[in-house]
Amino acid sequence: MDPEAEIRDTKRRKEHIDMLSYVCDSEHRIPTRGPCGGSIIHEVCGKEEYDTLPGKRFFTCINYEEHIERLTSRVEEVEAVIKWVPEVNNKIKSLE
Structure with a gap:
């Protein structure tokens, strides 16, 4: 398939999915x-x-500000764990 045609098809499908979401939202109201x-x-x-x-x-x-603060703290925790993973991998390799 032509890359440009594939991009157009993907955009068309995304627009269709978005429209289904809008219809669902309109049926259930805000x-x-x-x-x-x-x-x-x-x-x-x-x-x-x-x-x-x-x-x-x-x-x-x-309470959106509280949500943002909570998500920010969770991201910081995940970043700390990600930084810790290579160290743990090195320890595991040294034990083997």
Whole structure:
């Protein structure tokens, strides 16, 4: 298959999957609670904040900052483990 045709086909399929997601979301409406149980905030961007799409609507959880902090700490923990893996591999090789 031609690479350009494959890229076009992939984009078309992704757009179709996105549309199915939008339809599913529209049937179930915007959730009233976030994943943490906090309420959802409805925000509208003004023209000064976002030039290309003024009036764009956002629906965020009231506790999104806490989620970001929690995810950041988890990423830091994972990075520490990743740095530790080569050391453990060297110890295992030395034991063999």
